[in-house]
Amino acid sequence: MMAQLLVALLLLLALPAHALSIAMVLWRGETAAETGFRAELTRLGYQTTITTYNADQDRTALATMLRQQMLPKLAEYDYIYTFGTTATAMTKSLVADRKPLIFNVVSDPVGAGFLSEDKTENHMVAGVSNMVPMALQLANASKYLPTGKRLLLPFNPREQNTLLVADMLLNEAKRYQWQVATWRIAPDPKRLDNELKRLQKDARNDIVFLAADSYLLSIAPRLLSALNEAGIPTICSAELFVQHGCTVATISSYEALGKMAADIIHLNQQGTPLQDIALRTDAHPKLVLGQLSTAAKQQ
Numbered sequence: 001m002m003a004q005l006l007v008a009l010l011l012l013l014a015l016p017a018h019a020l021s022i023a024m025v026l027w028r029g030e031t032a033a034e035t036g037f038r039a040e041l042t043r044l045g046y047q048t049t050i051t052t053y054n055a056d057q058d059r060t061a062l063a064t065m066l067r068q069q070m071l072p073k074l075a076e077y078d079y080i081y082t083f084g085t086t087a088t089a090m091t092k093s094l095v096a097d098r099k100p101l102i103f104n105v106v107s108d109p110v111g112a113g114f115l116s117e118d119k120t121e122n123h124m125v126a127g128v129s130n131m132v133p134m135a136l137q138l139a140n141a142s143k144y145l146p147t148g149k150r151l152l153l154p155f156n157p158r159e160q161n162t163l164l165v166a167d168m169l170l171n172e173a174k175r176y177q178w179q180v181a182t183w184r185i186a187p188d189p190k191r192l193d194n195e196l197k198r199l200q201k202d203a204r205n206d207i208v209f210l211a212a213d214s215y216l217l218s219i220a221p222r223l224l225s226a227l228n229e230a231g232i233p234t235i236c237s238a239e240l241f242v243q244h245g246c247t248v249a250t251i252s253s254y255e256a257l258g259k260m261a262a263d264i265i266h267l268n269q270q271g272t273p274l275q276d277i278a279l280r281t282d283a284h285p286k287l288v289l290g291q292l293s294t295a296a297k298q299q
Contacts, residue, residue: 018269019047023070023077023099025062025091026054027084028214032239033104036258037081044266051077055087057214062087066094074099079265082127084214085112085161092125100274103127104261105254107161107212109279119275126274128260130212130252132237132285134168138176140287141235141248145207147176151235152206154199155182156215165211165237178207187215196226203232210246212238220244234290247290252282 020041024034030052041048053070055062071094080101082088088103092114095101101114106129109115116122151173155162162182170180183202185195199208208227210216216223217240224244227234236246239254260280267277 018045019049020078020265020269021049021076022051023073023080024050024052025066025070025080025082025087026052027062027087028057028218029054031083031105032254033083033258033261036255037104037262038258040259040262041265044262046266046269050081057218059086059090062090063094066091071095081261085109086159086214088112088114088127097124099124100268101125101127102261102264104257105130105212107131108164111164112160115279122275124274126264126268126277126279128257128264128280130238130254130257131281132250132252134165134172136285137235137237137250138169138172138178140250141207142176144248144289145233145235147178150179150181150206151209152203153180153182153209153211154185154213154216156185156187156213158187159213159215162211162213165209169209180209181206185215189219192219192222196222200226200230200232203227204230206232208232208234210234210236210238210241217241242288242290245290246288249288249290250285251288252285256282 038048053065074095077099080091080095080099082091082101082103083105085106088106089112092101101124103109104127106112106127108131109127109129110117115125151169153166153169166182173180183199217238220240221244224234224241224246228245233247236242236249237251239251242249242251264277264280268274
């Protein structure tokens, strides 16, 4: 009997992993979210073939890539994975409902128009939001930063999520006597040095709130270096900013978000329709303090 059980176990272990073909559409290259996504799919027993389409923050290049490279191969893919609001919106517009779309690291998928509050309309889309409640972000920040100051929100006009963040920030900041102002930044690498100098001057008496904006994340090392050099405290809502010296951050783990996206595929493979899989978020965002947090509170 034991021998038969051993043989059956060995046969099960010898079975090939379930194969999946996935198109991965990225806005700014691979992040920890994709690392978590790949690792979790492997852990769940899937053998994945992933074809990556990286926009490198170029809308025109992404549109061309999707039309000329991805769409002709659409029939080959089981799923399309997208990172960020811009990549998701462009992909969904082109693909429509022809393939299951799993989005990741999207702040407001309903507001962006590709996830409906009526779940019956979501039969080909599901995903993960990186949004941390603004109430929690500011409650944590108020413990370490002086109230009564102005919160300055760098505003990239090409990032639609910034408008959402600005509205939430304005409403929640009133609890702490923080006034909110937006600060337009040109998403142009050639102007970055001048923009950072201008920010150091304009924000010298402020607290800067850094939203999960793709352009701001792409310049995170230089952005945080300039703000820290000028002694300007920061509140950050994305994991990457923390690596470069944010003052106070309440963030979701990108790796955890990637694993959640993989779990959506797993549930769907097991028979759960995408429309019955609720939007996933990190239930336990973490508070991270930088070196400026103690000094900033004393100002």
